[in-house]
Amino acid sequence: MLPKFASVIPRTKDEALSWLSSLENPKIIAGGTDLMVKMRAGKHCSHVIDVAGIPELMGVTEEDAKISIGAAMTHARLSAEGTIVRNARSLALACGLIGSPQIRNMGTIGGNLANASPAADSIPPLLIHDAILTLESQGLRRKVALEEAIVAPYVTSIDRKELLSSVEINPLRGYREGYRRVAKRATWAISRLGVAFAIKEDGNRFIDVRLAIGSCTPMPFRPGKVENLLAGSEKNDAVIAEAIRVALEEIKFISGIRPSYAYKLPVLKGILEEVLRG
Amino acid sequence: MFIGQDITRVDALDKVLGTAAFAHDLKKNNMLFASVVRSSRPHAVIRKIDVSAALAIEGVVKILSHEDIPGENLFGAIKKDQPFLAEGRVRYKGEAILVVVAATEETAHKASDLVRIDYEDLEYVSDPFLSIQSPVLIHDGGNLLSHRKVIKGDAAKGFESSDVIVENTYSTTWIDHAYMETEAGIGYADEKGRIVVASSTQNIHYKMKEISRLLAIPTEHVRVVQATTGGGFGGKLDVTVEGYLALAVWHTKRPVFMRYTREESLLAQTKRHPLYIVYKTGARKDGSLTAVEVNIVGDTGPYNSYGETVCLRAAVHATGPYEVPNVLVNSRMFYTNNPISGAMRGFGVPQLALAHESQLDEIAERIGMDPLDIRMKNALKRGSLTATSQVLNHSAGLLETLKAVEPFWRERHKRGPGSGFGLGCMYYGIGNTGISNPSSCYLTLTPEGRVEMHSGVCDIGQGSDTVLLQILCDALGMEEMGIDLVRGDTDTSYDTGSTSASRQTYISGMAVCDAAQKLKKYLKHQGYYDGKSLKDIYRNAAASAIPVFEGHFDPPTTAPDPETSQGAPYATYAFATHMTQVDVDEVTGVCKIVKVHAAHDVGRAINVSSVRGQIYGGVAMGIGFALMEEFIPGKSESFDNYYLPTSMDMPDVEVMIIEDREPTGPFGAKGVGEPALIPQAAAIVNAIKDATGVSMRQLPCDMERLKVALEKSKEKGR
Numbered sequence: 003m004l005p006k007f008a009s010v011i012p013r014t015k016d017e018a019l020s021w022l023s024s025l026e027n028p029k030i031i032a033g034g035t036d037l038m039v040k041m042r043a044g045k046h047c048s049h050v051i052d053v054a055g056i057p058e059l060m061g062v063t064e065e066d067a068k069i070s071i072g073a074a075m076t077h078a079r080l081s082a083e084g085t086i087v088r089n090a091r092s093l094a095l096a097c098g099l100i101g102s103p104q105i106r107n108m109g110t111i112g113g114n115l116a117n118a119s120p121a122a123d124s125i126p127p128l129l130i131h132d133a134i135l136t137l138e139s140q141g142l143r144r145k146v147a148l149e150e151a152i153v154a155p156y157v158t159s160i161d162r163k164e165l166l167s168s169v170e171i172n173p174l175r176g177y178r179e180g181y182r183r184v185a186k187r188a189t190w191a192i193s194r195l196g197v198a199f200a201i202k203e204d205g206n207r208f209i210d211v212r213l214a215i216g217s218c219t220p221m222p223f224r225p226g227k228v229e230n231l232l233a234g235s236e237k238n239d240a241v242i243a244e245a246i247r248v249a250l251e252e253i254k255f256i257s258g259i260r261p262s263y264a265y266k267l268p269v270l271k272g273i274l275e276e277v278l279r280g
Numbered sequence: 281m282f283i284g285q286d287i288t289r290v291d292a293l294d295k296v297l298g299t300a301a302f303a304h305d306l307k308k309n310n311m312l313f314a315s316v317v318r319s320s321r322p323h324a325v326i327r328k329i330d331v332s333a334a335l336a337i338e339g340v341v342k343i344l345s346h347e348d349i350p351g352e353n354l355f356g357a358i359k360k361d362q363p364f365l366a367e368g369r370v371r372y373k374g375e376a377i378l379v380v381v382a383a384t385e386e387t388a389h390k391a392s393d394l395v396r397i398d399y400e401d402l403e404y405v406s407d408p409f410l411s412i413q414s415p416v417l418i419h420d421g422g423n424l425l426s427h428r429k430v431i432k433g434d435a436a437k438g439f440e441s442s443d444v445i446v447e448n449t450y451s452t453t454w455i456d457h458a459y460m461e462t463e464a465g466i467g468y469a470d471e472k473g474r475i476v477v478a479s480s481t482q483n484i485h486y487k488m489k490e491i492s493r494l495l496a497i498p499t500e501h502v503r504v505v506q507a508t509t510g511g512g513f514g515g516k517l518d519v520t521v522e523g524y525l526a527l528a529v530w531h532t533k534r535p536v537f538m539r540y541t542r543e544e545s546l547l548a549q550t551k552r553h554p555l556y557i558v559y560k561t562g563a564r565k566d567g568s569l570t571a572v573e574v575n576i577v578g579d580t581g582p583y584n585s586y587g588e589t590v591c592l593r594a595a596v597h598a599t600g601p602y603e604v605p606n607v608l609v610n611s612r613m614f615y616t617n618n619p620i621s622g623a624m625r626g627f628g629v630p631q632l633a634l635a636h637e638s639q640l641d642e643i644a645e646r647i648g649m650d651p652l653d654i655r656m657k658n659a660l661k662r663g664s665l666t667a668t669s670q671v672l673n674h675s676a677g678l679l680e681t682l683k684a685v686e687p688f689w690r691e692r693h694k695r696g697p698g699s700g701f702g703l704g705c706m707y708y709g710i711g712n713t714g715i716s717n718p719s720s721c722y723l724t725l726t727p728e729g730r731v732e733m734h735s736g737v738c739d740i741g742q743g744s745d746t747v748l749l750q751i752l753c754d755a756l757g758m759e760e761m762g763i764d765l766v767r768g769d770t771d772t773s774y775d776t777g778s779t780s781a782s783r784q785t786y787i788s789g790m791a792v793c794d795a796a797q798k799l800k801k802y803l804k805h806q807g808y809y810d811g812k813s814l815k816d817i818y819r820n821a822a823a824s825a826i827p828v829f830e831g832h833f834d835p836p837t838t839a840p841d842p843e844t845s846q847g848a849p850y851a852t853y854a855f856a857t858h859m860t861q862v863d864v865d866e867v868t869g870v871c872k873i874v875k876v877h878a879a880h881d882v883g884r885a886i887n888v889s890s891v892r893g894q895i896y897g898g899v900a901m902g903i904g905f906a907l908m909e910e911f912i913p914g915k916s917e918s919f920d921n922y923y924l925p926t927s928m929d930m931p932d933v934e935v936m937i938i939e940d941r942e943p944t945g946p947f948g949a950k951g952v953g954e955p956a957l958i959p960q961a962a963a964i965v966n967a968i969k970d971a972t973g974v975s976m977r978q979l980p981c982d983m984e985r986l987k988v989a990l991e992k993s994k995e996k997g998r
Contacts, residue, residue, distance in 0.1 A: 003386050039920075102926075184868045186908055186982060188928035194983075195868075265869070265984040268991050272867030 004041050009050045015058040015138070015167060018051055023140040023163050025049045030165060032059075032074050033108035035101065036117045059112070059167060062086060071169045073112025077124070078103070080111060089173030092198040093127035095181040100124070102190040112166045118152045118221070119192075125152075125222040126198035126214035127181055131171035137164040145170075155220045174200045174212070178280055182273050193217045195266055199277045208232045208241075211278075213249075218266055219256045225249045232278075242278045246271050282750040282761065283947050286889045289746045290765070291508070291739065303464035303480035303507035308535035311466065312341055314521075314528045315388035315538065317378040317395045318548060319370035322617040323404035323416070326368050326377065326397060334391035339383035342531055343395070349527060351496030355519050357486065361419060362583035362620075364494060364523045370399075371418055371582030372617055373913065374548035379524045381532055388538075404617035406913075408556070408579040411614035418582055418615040425580050426591040430598065430609035430667055431844040438571025438606030442562030446642045450559060450635040452979045454911035455552035455904070456545075457624055458924055461510025463549065464539035467525030470503070475529055477522050478505040482512040482738050483778035488770045490519050491526040502526070506768030512740035513901075514623030515549055517778055518585055543918050550622025551911055553590050553613075554579045555631040561639040565647055567654045571606035572667075574598045574635070578613040578621070578628070585622035587613045593713050594628030596840065596849055599667040600636035601678050601707035602658040607667045609845075619913055623780060625898075626954045629708055630905060630961060634979060637704045637962035641969065651703050651966070652689045655857070656682050660707060668840065670848040675950060677881030677940030678705065678855035684879035684936040685859040698864040700971025704963030705857045709850030710951045711783040711835045718834035719788040720774035723752075723795045724826055729815030731756065731763045731799070736773035737788045742953055743890035744784045750886050751789050751946045755796030756803070762814065774830075782854065782951030785886060787833055789946030795831025802827060835944070852942045854955040855881040858899075860963040861931075864971045869987025871968060873903055873931040876960070880935070883942040883950035892935045895956045899933050900925055902960020910980050 009031075012018040022028060029047040031037050032054045041047070053059055059074035062085050069089060071080070080086055081098035100106055100114070100123045114124045115135065125148070133148040137160055148169075151158050160166060179200040185191035196216035202209040211232040216222035228249045235241045250267055260266075294300035331343045346353050346365040353367060354360040366377045378395060382388035403416045411423040439445055465479025475495065481487060484504040492499040509516065521538050528536040540548070555578050562571040576594055580587030595611035644654040659678045665671060682705070692701045711717050721735045733752055739745040745765055753761055766772050776788045803809065806817045821827065835851035859877040864870070878895050885891045908923040916922040941948025965976050974989045981989075 003389060184870065184983070186923050187926055188872070189926050190928075191923070265987055269868050269987060276867065 005044065005046050007047055007050060009052060011052045012056065015056055015165070018053050018056060018165055019138060019140045021051050022165060032110040032113045033076065035105050035109040036113060053165070054110070067173065069171050069173055071111060071171065073166045073168055074110050077106040077109050077111065081106065089175065090127060090131050090171055091179040092130065092181040092200060093124065096123040096127045096183070096196070096198065099181070099183055111169060115148070115169065116158060116160060116166055118156050118158050120155050120220055120222065121193045121196070121217040122222070123183065123193055123196055123216065126196050126216040128169065128171060129214035129222060129224050130198050130200050130212035131174060134170045135166055136168045136170065138167050139163045139165070152221050177202045182277065184269060195269055195273070197270070197273050197277060201278070201280065203237060206237045208235050208237055215253070215270065218253055218270065223256065225252045227252055242275060245278060246274050249274060282753040283884070283886050284888065287746060287750055287887060289743055289890070290749060291745060300508040302461055302510055303478065304461060304539055306466040306478055306507055306537065308466060308468055311535035311537050312381050312383060312528070312532055313385040313388045313538060314524055314536050315380045315385070315392045316376045316524060317380060317392045319366065319373055319375040319377055321370055321399050321401055322373045322406070323402040324370050324399035325402060326366065326370065327400050328398040329378070330396040331378070333394040333396065334380060337387060337391050337394065339387040340380065340391045341383065342381045342528070344379040344381070344527055344531060345377070348531060349494060350530070352493045355490045355494070355523065356584050357517060357586060358588050359584040362585070364527070372619060374619065376548070379528055381528045381536060406616055406618055408577050408614040408616055411616055418617065423615045424612065425584060425615055426588045426613045428592045428595045428611045428845060429843060430595050430607055432667055432669055432846065433606035435571045435573045435606045435608035439562045442570045443565045444643060444646045445560065445562045446639055446646065447558070447560040448639065448642070448977055450557040450638065450977045451554070452631045452634065453554045454619060454621065455624060455909050456911050456922060457511070457513040457515035459511030459513060459515060462540045462542055462545040463516065463520035465507065465521045465525055466535060466537045467529040468535035469529055469533060474501045474503055475526050476503045476505065477525050478507045479520070479522050479525070480509045480516055481506050481522070482516045482740055482780060484736060484738060484768060484770050485775035486778060487519060487522045491522060494523050495526060495530055504770045506738045509738065509740045512779065513625045514586070514780060516740070517623045517780055518550060520549065546911070546916060546918065546922060550585050550620045550624070552624040553587070553621040553628060553631070555594065555628060557632065557635045559635040559639055561643055563643045563647065567644070567647060567649045567657045569602055569604045569658050572599050572604045574609045576609070576611040578611070579616050579618055580613050581616055581618050581620035583620050585620050586627065587621060589623065589713065590628035592840065592845070594632050596668055596713065596845055597629045597708070598632050598636065600633065600640070601660045601705050601855055603660055603664050604667060619911070625901065626708070626958050627781070629706065629954070630958045633704060633706050633958050633962045634965060637959065638965060638975065638977065641966050642975070652682060652686060655703065655705055668849060669846050672853070674944065675852060675881065675883050675940040675942035676855065677938045678707065678857070680938040680940060681855055681857040681879035681881055684938060685857050685877045688877050689859055692861070698866055698971050700862050700864065700967045700969070702860050702862070702963045702966030702968070702970055703857060704860070704959030704966065706955060706958040707853045707855050708782065708955045708958060710786045710852050710854060711781050711850055714837050714840045714847060714849035716834050717777050717783065717787065718832060719776040719791040720830065720832045721776065721788065721791045721795050722774065722831070723799045723829045725814060725818045725821070726764060727818055729762070729813055729818060731814070733763055733765050733792070734773045735765065735767040735788065736770070736776040737784050738768055738779040740779050742779070742894065743887060744779065744788070747785050747886045747890065748789060748792050751792050752796055754947065755793050756800055757809070782953040782955065785949050786852065786945050786951050787835055789886070789949060790833035791831040793831065793946045794833055795829045798829040798831070802829065851944055852883070852950050854950045854952060856955050856959055858959040858963040860960070860967045862964060862967040862971055864968060864986070866972065866990055869983035869990060871907055871964070871983070871986060873929070873964065875931050876933045878933060878935050879938060880952055880955060881938040881940050882952045883945050884939050884948035885937050886947065886949050888937065891937060891952050894952045895935050896933055898956025899960050900930055901957045903929055903964065906961035906964040906979060906981065908980050908982050910982070
């Protein structure tokens with residue numbers, strides 16, 4: 003059963019920010035696909051501020067070679083949005099795999115980021131697109147890189163008076179891009195492993211390789227050493243094998259050895275092989 | 281003719297429109313709400329219970345403990361060993377201790393959380409293998425609940441004459457029924473002061489008797505009604521909310537409603553028995569089976585529930601549907617402090633099917649025989665002797681089910697790496713094992729000129745209402761369905777036994793036929809078949825008295841020999857073959873079920889759509905059993921971390937119905953409810969073996985276990 007709470011439905015972003023600064027213990031709600039579950043389990047807040055219908059938080063715009071995504075865009079809309087499909091294919095694919103149709107129709111990209119689950123499907127694609135978050139509070143606005151915004155599993159550096167209003171990404175063109183995920187059943191499942199990739203290559207040489215791995219370490223991450231190693235390298239079995247070795251080393255360096263790695267590391271190895279070979 | 285037709289189910293419209301009143305929908309003016317306080321310990325003595333904080337909340341009406349029970353506190357379908365409310369000691373995590381009754385559901389839950397219980401933890405038993413030698417006694421009589429043997433011929437000699445012997449160990453785990461509707465009901469006192477309970481249940485007369493014992497009142501003072509029920513699968517055979525509701529009404533004199541949350545249902549209600557099976561099979565070079573030796577160890581948790589039933593049924597079905605001249609089975613069921621295991625679709629037989637079907641494939645591989653051929657060679661058929669030396673005199677259509685899948689099997693081709701095909705066969709005794717399990721019904725006429733059928737059969741979604749009506753119409757030779765069904769109420773029906781063991785079509789269907797024969801004779805005498813209307817017949821009869829026509833049926837069985845289990849435990853058996861195609865992704869370990877051909881000998885399909893529906897549902901449940909479902913005590917708290925298959929995991933299923941008519945059944949019908957599930961997991965595991973070369977002997981073989989096994993086999997191959 004849900005604890006008692008009040009709700010406000012602001013019509014504009016400014017109105018939302020004003021509620022956010024004045025209320026005692028508010029929580030921002032968009033789709034509610036994470037928050038409602040937590041509240042049902044007993045998490046208390048005095049108010050929820052419903053931002054799902056605020057026009058300034060909707061839409062996808064392209065400007066100065068950057069793409070800006072409104073934080074209240076649902077997974078369902080993003081998975082079918084032309085600009086995203088053309089310029090950030092891994093993100094469109096990942097959003098189309100989250101949860102179930104109901105969850106994709108309700109859940110938003112802002113909520114997925116703010117919840118900061120290690121298994122959040124939208125995060126690995128955003129990482130390879132160098133996502134920058136715009137955080138706003140009354141009278142203030144700041145930008146922070148996604149990599150820095152998530153500080154621990156389920157913990158972000160977003161202040162409780164701040165609203166995540168949009169996410170800015172770099173489009174990637176001329177890349178072979180995608181998202182591979184592994185889950186216990188065909189749908190409505192949390193990822194056991196997620197790999198976003200965007201690879202630019204020229205004949206048998208890697209030019210730029212971007213990888214991000216989710217559901218493996220406390221936070222989804224980009225294996226920087228692997229990316230550096232591959233940039234400009236010849237594309238052959240030895241290089242790919244070395245890249246995978248380094249990737250697994252990086253994971254062990256971050257997390258040590260976990261029981262789940264008996265499964266995850268061999269799978270990751272197989273996926274990276276397929277992804278790098280193309 | 282109504283039989284064999286696709287008659288729209290009589291419950292369909294109400295369910296589709298959302299007007300059917302499920303147990304969760306039941307309401308009464310002035311009703312209270314109940315909630316159960318449960319143990320947080322697997323095994324402990326209760327030192328002190330402090331309800332002061334809970335009672336201090338406004339709206340709390342009563343908090344009931346075992347001391348408030350006027351009658352007997354123990355219940356159980358087979359053996360009365362489980363307390364309604366714990367008396368000084370708890371034996372599993374989730375055991376009921378108190379019932380809180382309050383003005384609102386929210387208050388009842390809140391007050392339950394505020395009850396303080398001081399426990400003194402006891403050492404607990406979590407491993408059935410250690411249970412027998414454990415100094416911890418879960419019940420005074422010791423920790424072995426049941427030991428059943430099947431002895432036929434001489435297994436040792438059989439193995440001596442074998443050319444090939446295969447021995448392996450198999451294991452399965454706890455599975456939740458996961459019915460759509462959790463346990464729920466309402467209780468109230470009627471105008472005569474009797475206790476009435478309406479609930480989501482598979483059996484009303486059994487629950488009437490348990491309430492009568494609990495409250496120490498005659499059964500005539502208790503009425504149990506079946507609400508529209510959202511699934512059962514065996515989990516609603518045991519008393520769930522009914523006892524607590526009756527007790528709360530007894531003390532408050534007001535209507536009381538309660539429903540379990542999904543989390544509570546997962547924590548406290550019964551599960552499928554985990555079985556550990558050591559299985560040895562011997563065969564000759566030509567593929568004929570010579571001997572089978574099986575050792576089964578089961579974990580029933582702290583109470584019997586249906587543990588004895590599963591112990592025996594697993595033993596007598598251990599060989600699978602094959603002729604085996606020499607059989608030695610030892611089946612043991614132990615008490616532990618794990619979750620209670622109880623009845624679940626198949627009573628231990630799906631677990632055994634995993635073992636006997638895997639064994640058969642391995643034998644076939646060793647002697648270079650096709651998996652279909654070895655099954656055809658050993659299949660039980662008319663005249664065969666089962667493992668209990670029962671002669672199959674009637675319907676025995678296993679070979680026909682094998683022949684039905686044969687063209688698809690012979691023409692199968694792998695479409696690439698990771699593609700594989702597997703077979704699974706089964707037989708299943710219809711009705712309870714070697715005991716009397718009768719059903720009754722009665723028929724009468726109404727002033728409107730209709731036949732009224734009174735039945736105690738609980739339709740839990742499987743479609744028995746429609747099937748019984750179809751049987752009656754044809755038995756009476758009616759051209760239109762002029763029947764009113766009055767059912768699921770102890771006030772207006774006789775005991776039909778539980779909706780379980782795939783028994784209602786066969787047994788209650790025969791009781792309907794029996795009553796119909798008597799009514800038909802009467803109607804013939806009255807001129808119905810010469811054109812006289814039922815209205816006129818009623819009017820003529822009303823002057824004297826409207827006659828009532830009773831029907832009965834009890835399937836002929838013999839009690840299993842206590843030492844060898846030899847005998848005829850069931851009057852008839854269902855048979856089936858499932859062929860399954862899988863695609864295994866060797867990188868991730870994900871197994872996708874591509875296609876299932878399911879051939880079932882049901883005797884006679886009374887309602888073809890319902891038979892198909894059962895088979896689709898059985899395939900879905902079999903996929904869950906094989907690939908993902910796993911209740912882990914302490915970890916599986918909700919559907920967030922207990923994975924069930926979704927519609928997206930379902931393959932294309934081609935149903936093939938075989939009708940080898942059963943002369944003792946209604947119009948030749950047997951049953952299909954449990955058979956639909958039984959061979960599915962086995963067929964999947966065999967298909968995975970075909971696809972990857974890896975034998976998965978522990979269920980579920982989820983993607984993680986499968987990947988780890990694939991890695992190990994790769995290392996071995998190097």
